[in-house]
Amino acid sequence: xTAHPRLSLNQATVKYADLLTALQITRDAxxxxxxLWREPVAEVGxxxxxxxxxxxGLRFSSLCRxxxxxxxxxxxxxxxxxxxxxxxxxxxxxxxxxxxxSAPVLVLVAGGLPEGDRDLPGARARAGDxxxxxxxxxAAAGVVLAIEPMHPIYAADxxxxxxxxxxxxxxxxxxAATVGVLLDTFHIWWDPQLDEQIERAxxxxxxxxxxxxxxxxxxxxxxxxxxxxGDGHIDFPAITRAVLDAGYAGDIxxxxxxxxxxxxxxxxxxxRTVRAFDASVAPTVPAQQPGQMLTRSNGR
Amino acid sequence: xTAHPRLSLNQATVKYADLLTALQITRDAxxxxxxLWREPVAEVGxxxxxxxxxxxGLRFSSLCRxxxxxxxxxxxxxxxxxxxxxxxxxxxxxxxxxxxxSAPVLVLVAGGLPEGDRDLPGARARAGDxxxxxxxxxAAAGVVLAIEPMHPIYAADxxxxxxxxxxxxxxxxxxAATVGVLLDTFHIWWDPQLDEQIERAxxxxxxxxxxxxxxxxxxxxxxxxxxxxGDGHIDFPAITRAVLDAGYAGDIxxxxxxxxxxxxxxxxxxxRTVRAFDASVAPTVPAQQPGQMLTRSNGR
Numbered sequence: 001x002t003a004h005p006r007l008s009l010n011q012a013t014v015k016y017a018d019l020l021t022a023l024q025i026t027r028d029a030x031x032x033x034x035x036l037w038r039e040p041v042a043e044v045g046x047x048x049x050x051x052x053x054x055x056x057g058l059r060f061s062s063l064c065r066x067x068x069x070x071x072x073x074x075x076x077x078x079x080x081x082x083x084x085x086x087x088x089x090x091x092x093x094x095x096x097x098x099x100x101x102s103a104p105v106l107v108l109v110a111g112g113l114p115e116g117d118r119d120l121p122g123a124r125a126r127a128g129d130x131x132x133x134x135x136x137x138x139a140a141a142g143v144v145l146a147i148e149p150m151h152p153i154y155a156a157d158x159x160x161x162x163x164x165x166x167x168x169x170x171x172x173x174x175x176a177a178t179v180g181v182l183l184d185t186f187h188i189w190w191d192p193q194l195d196e197q198i199e200r201a202x203x204x205x206x207x208x209x210x211x212x213x214x215x216x217x218x219x220x221x222x223x224x225x226x227x228x229x230g231d232g233h234i235d236f237p238a239i240t241r242a243v244l245d246a247g248y249a250g251d252i253x254x255x256x257x258x259x260x261x262x263x264x265x266x267x268x269x270x271x272r273t274v275r276a277f278d279a280s281v282a283p284t285v286p287a288q289q290p291g292q293m294l295t296r297s298n299g300r
Numbered sequence: 301x302t303a304h305p306r307l308s309l310n311q312a313t314v315k316y317a318d319l320l321t322a323l324q325i326t327r328d329a330x331x332x333x334x335x336l337w338r339e340p341v342a343e344v345g346x347x348x349x350x351x352x353x354x355x356x357g358l359r360f361s362s363l364c365r366x367x368x369x370x371x372x373x374x375x376x377x378x379x380x381x382x383x384x385x386x387x388x389x390x391x392x393x394x395x396x397x398x399x400x401x402s403a404p405v406l407v408l409v410a411g412g413l414p415e416g417d418r419d420l421p422g423a424r425a426r427a428g429d430x431x432x433x434x435x436x437x438x439a440a441a442g443v444v445l446a447i448e449p450m451h452p453i454y455a456a457d458x459x460x461x462x463x464x465x466x467x468x469x470x471x472x473x474x475x476a477a478t479v480g481v482l483l484d485t486f487h488i489w490w491d492p493q494l495d496e497q498i499e500r501a502x503x504x505x506x507x508x509x510x511x512x513x514x515x516x517x518x519x520x521x522x523x524x525x526x527x528x529x530g531d532g533h534i535d536f537p538a539i540t541r542a543v544l545d546a547g548y549a550g551d552i553x554x555x556x557x558x559x560x561x562x563x564x565x566x567x568x569x570x571x572r573t574v575r576a577f578d579a580s581v582a583p584t585v586p587a588q589q590p591g592q593m594l595t596r597s598n599g600r
Contacts, residue, residue: 113533118533118534118535118538119535120489120490120533120535124492151452151453152451152452152453152490152491153451153452153453153519153522155489155490155515156490156515156517156532156533157517157518157533162490162491162492163492165492165493166492169492189420189455190420190452190455190456190462191452191462192424192462192463192465192466192469193465215455215456217456217457218457218522219453219522222453222518222519222522232456233413233418233420233455233456233457234418235418235419235420238418
C-alpha cells in the first residue's frame, strides 16, 4: 500500500496502539510520517522512543501536546511551564530522529477556565503570557510552538483559544520561526473568517501544522465525535486549498478522536485513513514530499 | 413572588407546558413577560393564543422561531419563506395583544447545511438572501427580524450563522428598524470578539433581543446541555453589562434547553428561574421596566 507523500498519521487516531505498533502500522500502510503523543512516548521512555522512530524511517510531523497553562495559581502555572519545557526538549529530540523533512512542532492546547473561574478574557491573557514564557526555550531548542485554536465547544474546559484569529493574535508578539498556529479542520471549519485568517497566518509564516478530520452529525459525543474525512460536513478541498495557497508545505496529519475508530484494529484504521485521505484531501494536494517542496517566503 | 421587571420567561424553558399553563406559571412567579414558541401557539390556534396572552397581562418579548431558509431547492426555499411570512404575521398579532412594552420580535435561526451539501459559505449567503426576501413583509407588519447567531456546534445541522459579527454582516444591508440580531449567551459567550461586536450591534441599533442561559460542563448533550444561570461558566455580569451599555433596553429572556429542567414541574422551574436571574443577572440590570426606559439613540 502506498499513501499520499504528505500524509501523516497522528497517533491519537490509533489511541490504543503502543508506540511500536503505531509506527509499524503507519509504515505498513505506506504512510510516510507520524505525529506522536507524549503519553505513549513516555511509556517506553524518550530514548527508546527515539530509537524506534529512527528505525521506522518515518518522518515526525509533530508532538501532541503541551499547553494547559491557564491556571491562575502561580504554583500550578509554574509546574505547567516546566512540563511544557520538557515537552519542548522531547520535540527537538524526536524531530532530530525522524526522517528528513521531520518538523520540530509542539502542539499547544491552552487549557480551560480554572475551577470556578468565569473570567475567559483573563484565562486567554494568561495563555498568551505562558507562550511568551516558553519562547526562549523553544527557540533555543529549535522547536516551533503551534498554538491550536480549539472549537468553541471546548472553551470552558479544554481550550480557551477559540479561533484562528485569536491564536494569531497570541502568536504575533513572538518570532514566526518559533510561534505559529496549528490548523485542525474539526476546530476551525465553521469560522466565518476562516479564509482571511488562513491567509493572514500564511502571510505571517505561522502555519505550523495542518490536521484533518471531519465534523459528523448528530455529534455522538462532544469529545469523541470526530469523523473520518468524507463522513461529515467539512469541505476538505476548500480548506486544504486555502491552507496550501497560504504557503503551508508540511505534512498533513489525520487526527481523529472517535471511540468506534479507537476500538478498531489499528492496522485497519491506518489503511482506512489512507483511503479516506486519498478520496477527500489528496486531490487538492500536489504529490510531493515536504522535503521536496519550496516553501513560500514568509512575510511576503 | 416578584421578579426583576425586565425578566422574561422563554417558553422553551418549560417546554412541556401548554400555552395556558406557561402563561399562568409565568404570572404566578411574578415574571412580567414571556417569549412564546410557534408550536404551542399553533396548538390552541392564534386567535385563542392572542386572547390568552392578553388576559394574562404579560408582556410579549419575542416569538421563536422562524428561519430555516438555507435550502438550495427553490421549492423548499419558497415554502420556508411562506412559513416565515406566517410567523411574521403571528409575531405582529401577539405583540399587539401583549401588555405595553411588548416587542414584535421574530427570532430567526438560519438552518443547517442541506443534506449532502458541504458549501457552508453558500448556505450562509442563501440565509442572507432569505432575510432580504422577508424584509418588506416584516416592515409592513412592524416586526423586527432577529437573526440569532448559533454556537458553532450547530453550524452543520441547525444554524449556519455562527457569530455576532456574521449575523450583523447579514443584517447590515437592511434597515435596523426591521433586521437585528438576537444575542443568546449560550451561543456567543466564547467569542473573542464578543465585546466589540456587541458594541457594534448597539451602535447600529440592532440588538433585537437578549437571552440568557449557562454553559455547563461536562456538556451533557449538544442540544439539551444548557444550564440555569449560575450553574456553569458564563460571566453574566460582564456580558449583560456589555449588552446594556450598548443600549439594549428590552426584556431579558431566560431560554434553557435541558431535559432535567423540562422534566420538572413548570411552576417550580419558573420560580427557580426568578431566583437564578436575581442571583446572576439582575445585579447588573437597573430595575426598570422596558417601557419606562429611554433607549439610547441609534447610530450614535
